[in-house]
Amino acid sequence: MLYYGADYNPEQWPEPVWSEDVALMRRAGVNLVSLGVFAWARLEPSEGEYRFDWLDRVMDLLHDNGIGVNLATPTASPPPWFSLAHPDALPVNRDGVRLVHGSRDTYCVSAPAYRTACDRIATQLARRYADHPALAMWHVHNEYGTWCYCDHTAVAFRDWLRRRYRELDALNDAWTTSFWSQGYGAWEQVLPPRATQYLPNPAHLLDYRRFLSDEMLGHFVRARDILRGFSRAPVTTNFAFGGWVPVNGWSWAKELDLIAIDCYPDAAGRGGRQQVAFAADLARSYASQGPDKWMVMEQAADMTMTADGHLARPAGELTRHTLAHVARGASGAMFFQWRASAGGAELWHAAMLPHAGPRSRVFREVCALGRTLRELPEVRGETHSEVAVIWDPESWWAMQAPGLPSPSLDYLDAVAPVHAALYRLGIACDCAPPTADLTGYRVVLVPGLYLVSDEAAANLNGYPGTLAVWYFSGLVDERVRVRPGGYPGAFRERLGVRVDQFAPQPPGVGWELSTGDTASTWRESVTLDGAVAVATHPDGTPAITRYGDSWYVSTRLSDPGLTRLLAGIVAAAGVSPPVPSLGGDVEVVRRGGSLFVINHGDHPVELPSAPGRTVPAGGFLTLPAY
């Protein structure tokens, strides 16, 4: 059975609404809801005073109706009484401003009072609901990601640094503090990277991100262990995605019983579904490093909030996106939230049950999707990928430091187009950390891997299959210290090239390569050191090189050029899609014994007959538009 449901926030509604909720959930085929995510003030209206009667009734009601509960620890939104009693537990931003309650996530994860309060509420919930028959899993916190620069954080950061470096000299060395007179003479002099006068130290910034990830993971593990002390239900937390999220999914995956992601694509059409595919491949890959299972904890049933406003969702898209997740291995897909809020900060956020109520296009689609998921023959097994794309949060974080040679250098912007090109080709891929065992793959792709440790470099250089590396890779080690002797530092020998100079290009300037494809943004002066040029710039210098099974892409290719290049690379390595391309609008994914074919386009598509497939007379199966 695939999970299907949403965040359910009954505390926003009078009790008579709850029975209508549950009746409509049944109609929609909902079998799981995340409960209590933001209910701390309702559960503990003042310090140590608990109100569980209402939650008891909701849990019972859900259980009586066959709906499971993903019960949350409500720690992502401490109540006002908490912040007034413990102002030192409020987050301080990098400018030194202490934020106050009035929104959510107003806590410092390192503040002792916050930790104590979190332990207390988690213990109360675990004790009371561990044996409740509705309990299906635990949802710790919500979207870890709050940054803090306060004095508690400073203490915790120093402890973390002490564990990492032991000696202050080692820290001074790792941070290259000899530059700009930054040498630390005592641990107490080390602070979180608060606002400073000009460019900050990139190694300091990166260690702070690493620290935040570990510190938040520590918070998760504490809650998880409290819950495990009372209950055997799986424990998860929902990963947010974005450059602001200081969570390293690879290290977290090992601590979770189930990987859960929130997925809010912020582009329409093809861009949106490429983001869905990427999010799903990443989640499945995290799961493969830990608990094996993953699910979508949140997506939007209708308009999605983006940086540019709300993005409309065309009819049928939520079904197609949900099935794309399932095709890539999801154990289910949920939404934020069940019933659209009438007030509060997200009153215009979409929901399974919109403001208009059940007589609405969205609710009809939600019910149809519930039926589809219920009727889907059980999907077993996993997607099998022969291609891995290296994904490294540390390179992402390191590339966010100011002072890089071009403002156009962006990690996600290096990785996402490579993944999207595979998507266009219908080639399944996994994501993998740079130190993973890669021997099961035929092709490993390394876009924008700015930072590589010695261990990662040895792993990638020793990988026996086809390796393709993109520009701005292999340049610095884990201390953000340049690997000298020519770029791309760590990968020079494997790629058979040596670069002595970068030539960032102004925005909007493009040029044609010898292959006819367009390049832009970035150039390097590449000397061949064994490799041959397979594409050159207009002046005849190498742009893309090949050295046996190793490729180097030293410029930014347009999307069609990238797709053509990857088609050649994977074909040469003997990798092909599960069926020949059915056009850019048809997504084909194999999961175990099932083939998912999703038509995102506005025209019907004829599927070719294949051995073992049951197709109507005539040998064709027609997949309708959308």
Ligand code: GLA
């Ligand atoms: C996140 C949060 C939800 C909600 C949505 C809105 O995913 O977890 O509580 O705020 O964003 O998109």
